[in-house]
Amino acid sequence: MTDKHNEQQFVSRIREALDQSAEQLAPGVRSRLSRMRHEAAALHAERRVPRKSWRWAAGLVAASAVAVLMLMLPINRPAEKTPLAVIDDMEILASSDPLEIYEDMEFYSWLSDLENDVQNS
DSSP: OHHHHHHHHHHHHHHHHHHHHHHTSOHHHHHHHHHHHHHHHHHHHHHOOOHHHHHHHHHHHHHHHHHHHHHHSOSSOOOOOOHHHHSOHHHHHHOOSOHHHHHTHHHHHHHHHHHHHHHHO
């Protein structure tokens, strides 16, 4: 609260100093400055865009960005099926084979392919 109070005092001192210096200006200069200030304020009022349109436009841009990201980045990619995933769990459990065979399924698949290649040659 002290900072805000100090800031208000600072602003009021500056305003008083500016008002005093404006009173010391020649009447023609003061009139010209006043006219220029009014013209600038009128020009600013003409160019002013309502804030609601900015919010609406910003929301539209944000929603578009989210939509593009959702389309560009796949959320759930299907996992590549490993040889163990191909074999049905029930088949593994019902089989009398040792579980080590299923752990080395890629090796046995490669070995089978190799045997097929040798037989076909």
